[in-house]
Amino acid sequence: MRRLIRKSDIFLAYVLLQAAALGLMLVDAAVRRSLAEPVLRQRAEVVRVLGLTDLALFTEARYTRNPSLADRHSPFQEHPLSLEHFPSGSVVSPPSHLTLPAGR
Numbered sequence: 465m466r467r468l469i470r471k472s473d474i475f476l477a478y479v480l481l482q483a484a485a486l487g488l489m490l491v492d493a494a495v496r497r498s499l500a501e502p503v504l505r506q507r508a509e510v511v512r513v514l515g516l517t518d519l520a521l522f523t524e525a526r527y528t529r530n531p532s533l534a535d536r537h538s539p540f541q542e543h544p545l546s547l548e549h550f551p552s553g554s555v556v557s558p559p560s561h562l563t564l565p566a567g568r
Contacts, residue, residue, distance in 0.1 A: 510516070
């Protein structure tokens with residue numbers, strides 16, 4: 465006798481596969497965190513000793529205060545074709561991760 469595969473069986477297999485993938489991602493995150501722990505402790509100590517806050521290069525616009533946290537469109541919040549109206553925006557180049565082609 466031939467047994468048909470029910471949709472619920474397919475769904476259950478899909479859910480189990482996704483749960484396994486999530487578990488692997490959590491294990492990978494824990495491993496990476498444990499490997500990076502010495503560097504994180506060292507950086508935390510430097511921040512504590514020097515009393516550092518968030519990096520602030522300029523005080524004008526939020527995308528010039530910390531360029532690594534800027535997104536592609538933050539200088540153009542008012543309008544996509546608006547001109548740069550903060551002088552520091554022309555001094556600071558965009559972060560390298562914003563100038564790479566998409567998908568890299």
